[in-house]
Amino acid sequence: MTHKEALDILSGLGISARKRWGQNFLCDESVVKQIVEAARISPGSSVLEIGPGIGAVTDKLVQTAAQTLAIEIDPVLAGYLNDRFSDNETCRILNRDFLDVQPSTVIENIGMPGTVISNLPYNQMTPIIYKLIEDYPDADTMVFMVEEDACDRIFASPSTKSYGALSVITSAYGKKEKLFNVPSNCFYPSPHTNSTVVRFSGNEGQRALVPGYVNFVREAMSLRRKTLLNVMNSNPDRVMNSEKTKAFLENRGFQITARAETLTASDFAELFELLRTDI
Template sequence: MTDSLPIPDSPAGATQTPADAAAPAGTPTTPVATPGRLLGAADIRRIADEAGVSPTKKFGQNFVIDPGTVRRIVHEAGVDADSRVLEVGPGLGSLTLAILETGATVTAVEIDPPLAERLPATVAEFMPAAAGRLTVTNRDALTVGPATLPQFADGRPFTLVANLPYNVATPIVLTLLERFANLGSFLVMVQKEVADRLAATPGTKVYGTPSVKLAWYGRAERAGLIGRNVFWPAPNVDSALVRFVRTDAAADGTPRDASLREETFRLIDAAFGQRRKTLHAALRKLVPAGAFEAAGIDPTRRGETLTADEFAHLAAACRALAGQIEEAR
């Protein structure tokens, strides 16, 4: 896919229909279900000025100023009027409006108090018919769970669609997948290098802890690049989209044993903590004698060659052997 291009600043007070905010050539557009308009560069700067907001490195804030880009993200995410969407880091509301435009219901989690306070007013101004479908929570996304977001505690599937802060993108997606078993998919924009790691496969240079842990939950893939020029301020790194579908199953379709997650992740952390060492050397304090053989894994391999399934098999073998030792006592 081609990178999206920014639209010119609109004259002060100018109006813009959804059709006016068309995506660049070749970019799919989302059918408009709710009247209103999306934010352009001039809108973003005006709202920021009115709210007394300046993008901060602390929260990794880079605001999207191109309607075509946010529509593209929503299209890639497959959001429609029946979707329940969690958005982390809505910022000034560019992506929020594009999601609401489809008729979806949105819960936005924003860590920055001024931005959280301003977002409902922005939706009321630019897409008033959608105001009743937006809930804003002023919290750190790493602290949310079913107790703090009860709207997602009913077990019904929901999706994550977000322009994630680059410095905490991986912890956010892994934490949300752990705490919400009904988080069925996500489409997130992250730093390109982070996207590469999340979607990496065994044996590649960027395959690491995030790659394996995400694969425990399901399938991830790169879904396109995003140019730097669609942000304000423009970041010093490239961005990319990552699409993920939850399966909670091994490659052969066998359901994951959720009780093995902590043990499996402990092995992953240890193996990649010393990734140049063999599994036998890196895991000598965690894996008892006979576990490698029981799991069908060569202990002279390195952790960077193992799939999530193989780490899970090794964790299961360790548990089984520990149980046998305990019974023999």
């Protein structure tokens, strides 16, 4: 698909790209091919695509013979995709905001997805990733297109400016890889920054921690200037075991005044397990 083809589709539908939904449509066939190849899809497997837009990636997914559910928030584009893929029995289009879609709806359509693909809108990237990790922990592979600065947050190290809950929670899912960069001119309209395609590969041992883990990390990282102990004890609805937390910090060589941003993803996982009876 070229920029002109993308523009022609939108013009034919009587719409333009909408900023409120972060719409920048991928128009480079070689990038589309790389994304689908990175997802390592097998014929007959189940794929969840979030934000298919004008269907550049969806078209390639259909060619893999995978059972595909594409969830599109834009009603006009969802209608266009329904018409475009109406003759394909392996592809279903759902006009919904993904953040409002229950896992049961996805499972009713394609079963539990083994693969997730999305060109993530920057303004909704974090809640979408959190929801995916919480609701679909059994997915083997997740491939995302993210803006460059968002990529920095995903791969940040402890005690750095970009390090936060997103860095920790994505590590809990499994292995993270930066695959390749995508210039802004590969999209229509062109965004103000380049993008990066990343892949998460699920790790069974770590994913066992998912129930309750996302909220635990988000709360711990919510007040970066407070000590970990103070953050843990600041929620009146949750009784944290201070002695366990203190012992944890001391046993791993941390000061009692340590902030959450100094802990690694492994540290968070161990602390979560230690406090599970108190959470």
